[in-house]
Amino acid sequence: MSDSEVYDLFVIGGGVNGCGIARDAVGRGFKVFLAEMEDLASGTSSASTKLIHGGLRYLEHYEFRLVRKALIERETLWRNAPHIIWPLRFVLPYHKGLRPAWMLRLGLFLYDHLGGRKLLPPTRVLDMKTDAAAVPLKHLFQKAFEYSDCWVDDARLVVLNARDAADRGAVIRTRTKVVEARRDGAIWRVTLRDRRTGEAQEVTARLLVNAAGPWVDDILLNVTRSSNAHNVRLVQGSHIVVARKLDDPRAYIFQNDDGRIVFAIPYERDFTLIGTTDYDYRGDPADAATTDAEVDYLCAAASEYFSRNVVPADVVWTYSGVRPLFDDGASAAQEATRDYVLAMEGDADAAPLINVFGGKITTYRRLAEAVMEKVESRLERRGGKWTKEAVLPGGDFPATGFDAAVAALQERFAFLKPDDARRLMRLYGTEVYGILGDAASYDDLGQHFGGGLYAAEVDHLVTREWAITSDDVLWRRTKQGLTLSKPQIDDLSGYLAQHPHYA
Numbered sequence: 147m148s149d150s151e152v153y154d155l156f157v158i159g160g161g162v163n164g165c166g167i168a169r170d171a172v173g174r175g176f177k178v179f180l181a182e183m184e185d186l187a188s189g190t191s192s193a194s195t196k197l198i199h200g201g202l203r204y205l206e207h208y209e210f211r212l213v214r215k216a217l218i219e220r221e222t223l224w225r226n227a228p229h230i231i232w233p234l235r236f237v238l239p240y241h242k243g244l245r246p247a248w249m250l251r252l253g254l255f256l257y258d259h260l261g262g263r264k265l266l267p268p269t270r271v272l273d274m275k276t277d278a279a280a281v282p283l284k285h286l287f288q289k290a291f292e293y294s295d296c297w298v299d300d301a302r303l304v305v306l307n308a309r310d311a312a313d314r315g316a317v318i319r320t321r322t323k324v325v326e327a328r329r330d331g332a333i334w335r336v337t338l339r340d341r342r343t344g345e346a347q348e349v350t351a352r353l354l355v356n357a358a359g360p361w362v363d364d365i366l367l368n369v370t371r372s373s374n375a376h377n378v379r380l381v382q383g384s385h386i387v388v389a390r391k392l393d394d395p396r397a398y399i400f401q402n403d404d405g406r407i408v409f410a411i412p413y414e415r416d417f418t419l420i421g422t423t424d425y426d427y428r429g430d431p432a433d434a435a436t437t438d439a440e441v442d443y444l445c446a447a448a449s450e451y452f453s454r455n456v457v458p459a460d461v462v463w464t465y466s467g468v469r470p471l472f473d474d475g476a477s478a479a480q481e482a483t484r485d486y487v488l489a490m491e492g493d494a495d496a497a498p499l500i501n502v503f504g505g506k507i508t509t510y511r512r513l514a515e516a517v518m519e520k521v522e523s524r525l526e527r528r529g530g531k532w533t534k535e536a537v538l539p540g541g542d543f544p545a546t547g548f549d550a551a552v553a554a555l556q557e558r559f560a561f562l563k564p565d566d567a568r569r570l571m572r573l574y575g576t577e578v579y580g581i582l583g584d585a586a587s588y589d590d591l592g593q594h595f596g597g598g599l600y601a602a603e604v605d606h607l608v609t610r611e612w613a614i615t616s617d618d619v620l621w622r623r624t625k626q627g628l629t630l631s632k633p634q635i636d637d638l639s640g641y642l643a644q645h646p647h648y649a
Contacts, residue, residue: 197297319338
């Protein structure tokens with residue numbers, strides 16, 4: 147099977163960078179095809195600590211440019227997607243014997259002033275003898291610092307970029323593996339294989355973007371056969387989820403005596419997320435899994451601070467991902483740069499290839515703009531930068547207007563329980579009105595799978611968000627996997643297997 151249309155860009159990789167690039171490109175008028183070998187956000191992009199942040203600890207490694215770039219992006223992304231991104235205050239207890247107080251003050255002063263902060267509140271000092279932030283902690287800390295960053299539903303950020311790209315005309319193909327890409331003069335001939343049907347297809351494009359994340363070197367070695375394939379350092383980061391440790395809405399950032407830091411963050415209302423680790427990884431990134439040693443490390447790190455120890459038996463879920471950090475020769479995994487590097491291949495007469503090495507979720511939009519500068523240097527300029535002021539699907543309400551958006555939803559659909567209204571608005575923003583349609587009761591939403599998940603929502607995820615399996619629905623589009631029982635998951639799997647969208 148062959149696609150006779152010649153695309154301007156062919157993007158390999160359906161993570162945050164690939165989907166962000168596809169969205170930016172199609173919004174400028176380019177014809178775009180994106181292929182992802184698994185589900186959207188099935189790799190690194192759904193395994194982050196779920197923060198839109200400047201990276202306070204990167205200041206220690208003198209990454210001032212990266213931190214400034216990321217800090218500026220916080221409020222931009224919050225305005226673009228106020229349903230899936232929101233402000234979060236972090237409490238950093240001062241631990242005697244670790245980083246001195248003057249260093250923390252200086253770092254937070256820079257953090258407050260490097261990035262043009264406008265909406266987020268500034269840093270303040272907490273008296274831990276009186277502040278509620280001390281309640282879950284051991285009585286060891288006299289002082290703490292409180293500062294601002296933002297939380298993000300990372301997998302939904304990817305899906306919404308893909309959805310917006312598709313709505314603007316891009317072709318988004320999941321479960322489709324790129325098996326070969328070869329130059330034919332000024333054109334790339336890309337061979338695809340549908341991983342569900344086995345059907346092969348050839349697509350032609352003027353420019354190829356390799357945004358395969360931790361598989362970027364594998365694409366170079368086995369697909370394009372065009373370059374040195376030793377550009378990224380793979381670093382595994384794992385997280386654990388435990389029953390809620392925090393009644394306070396604030397998150398915590400704990401210093402460890404090994405120089406690393408660990409976050410403890412309120413998660414999905416009833417849980418606390420603790421992470422992350424940093425270990426060099428070898429092997430297929432798809433096989434990454436949280437090790438017992440990582441669980442023990444995170445439990446021990448959190449137990450240094452919490453008054454009630456965190457033990458492996460408390461863990462209800464773990465997840466692990468592999469970060470494709472640009473290999474800058476750093477001696478330790480936590481010291482490797484988190485900034486991105488873009489590399490163009492192909493002389494003036496050959497079809498160009500742009501490789502994306504590294505990067506972090508906070509700067510994905512800026513990375514996409516930088517890729518487009520390279521694209522337009524080889525193809526042509528069609529449109530200028532546009533994504534800074536463009537909201538993602540469902541995000542068309544003020545950044546500070548989430549509570550008002552929930553109230554309006556409950557006024558329109560009076561049958562919704564408050565927790566369900568907040569959950570739906572957090573996931574879908576104003577798109578939820580299309581999901582609920584003319585429903586006047588829960589019965590109108592179809593089969594109930596548990597945890598407030600109904601067929602109407604699942605149908606939306608299948609028809610509009612490329613969900614195919616129960617894992618797609620329960621772990622990447624929502625986090626209902628934390629609450630549904632095995633029989634409920636089996637019911638959902640049966641429903642998806644018979645869905646008319648795939649009939």
